[in-house]
Amino acid sequence: QIAALRRVAGENVVARIRREPDAAIMKIVSGWPTRFDAKRARALVLEMDEAEAARKAALEEWQKRGDRVMARLDAIANTPGTADADTQLDETVEQWRALAEAPDSPVAERPAAPLAERPAPPLAERHDPFNARLDEVRAAIEARRREEAERLAEADRAAERRAALVAICERVEMLRGEDTPDELERARAEWEGLPGASEQEREDAELRARFDEVCRRATERHQNRQALERVHTRLGELSLEADRLSMPPASD
Numbered sequence: 001q002i003a004a005l006r007r008v009a010g011e012n013v014v015a016r017i018r019r020e021p022d023a024a025i026m027k028i029v030s031g032w033p034t035r036f037d038a039k040r041a042r043a044l045v046l047e048m049d050e051a052e053a054a055r056k057a058a059l060e061e062w063q064k065r066g067d068r069v070m071a072r073l074d075a076i077a078n079t080p081g082t083a084d085a086d087t088q089l090d091e092t093v094e095q096w097r098a099l100a101e102a103p104d105s106p107v108a109e110r111p112a113a114p115l116a117e118r119p120a121p122p123l124a125e126r127h128d129p130f131n132a133r134l135d136e137v138r139a140a141i142e143a144r145r146r147e148e149a150e151r152l153a154e155a156d157r158a159a160e161r162r163a164a165l166v167a168i169c170e171r172v173e174m175l176r177g178e179d180t181p182d183e184l185e186r187a188r189a190e191w192e193g194l195p196g197a198s199e200q201e202r203e204d205a206e207l208r209a210r211f212d213e214v215c216r217r218a219t220e221r222h223q224n225r226q227a228l229e230r231v232h233t234r235l236g237e238l239s240l241e242a243d244r245l246s247m248p249p250a251s252d
Contacts, residue, residue: 062099069095073133080140081148089137096130165191165207172214180222184215 006014072092076085172187191211 065099066096069099070130070133073130073137077133077137077140080137081144085141085144089134089141093134100127162207165211169207169210169214172211172218175218176221176225180218184218188215 002014002017069092072088072095076082076088076092079085082088168187168190172184175183
C-alpha cells in the first residue's frame with residue numbers, strides 16, 4: 001500500500017507516514033488462529049496456475065498456426081506470377097478466417113463483435129497487418145497479370161511485324177518487271193518505317209540479311225534484264241544492217 005502511494009503521490013507524501021503500534025489492533029490480531037491448513041487455497045492457486053499455463057500454451061500454439069499462415073502469404077507475395085496464385089491466396093484467406101473463428105480461438109470469445117473490436121491476443125493484433133499484406137499481395141498479383149498480358153501483346157505485335165517483314169522479302173523476291181527500282185524503293189521505305197517496329201527488331205540480323213540479299217538479287221536481275229534488252233536491240237540493228245548490205249545494188 002505504501003509503495004502504491006509512493007508511485008501515485010510521491011516520496012514527500014510517503015514521508016508523512018508514521019509507524020505507531022496500536023495496542024487494540026495488536027490484541028485483535030494476536031487472537032487470530034496461528035495453526036490452520038491452507039490446502040484448499042493452495043489447490044485453488046495450483047488450479048489457477050495450471051489454467052494459466054494451459055492458456056499460454058494454447059496461445060503459443062495458436063500463434064504458431066498464425067505464423068504459418070502469414071508465412072504462406074509471404075511466399076505468395078514472393079511469387080505473384082504463378083498460375084495458381086489466386087487459388088493459393090483464397091486458400092490462405094480461408095485458413096486465416098478459420099483460425100480466427102475456431103472455437104479455441106481467443107478472438108472467437110466474443111463472436112458478436114467484429115474481429116477488429118475483439119480482445120487483442122497475438123493473432124488479433126496482427127489482423128490489420130494481415131489485411132494490409134493481403135492487399136499488397138493482391139496488388140502484386142494484378143500487376144504481374146497486367147505485365148504478363150502486356151508481354152503477350154508485345155509478343156503478338158512482334159510476330160505481326162516479323163510476318164510483315166517476311167512478306168516484304170517475299171514480294172521483293174518476285175520482282176521481275178520494269179518497275180523493279182520503284183518497287184525496291186517502296187519496299188525499303190516500308191522496311192525502315194514499319195509502324196511500331198523497334199530498332200532492335202528492324203535490325204534483326206537474320207531478316208536484315210535476307211532483305212539485303214533479295215534486294216541485291218532483284219537489282220541484279222533488273223540490270224541483267226536491261227543488259228539483255230540492249231543486246232536484243234543491238235542485234236536487231238545489226239540484223240537490219242546485214243540485210244541492207246546483202247541486198248544487190250540497184251540497176252540503172
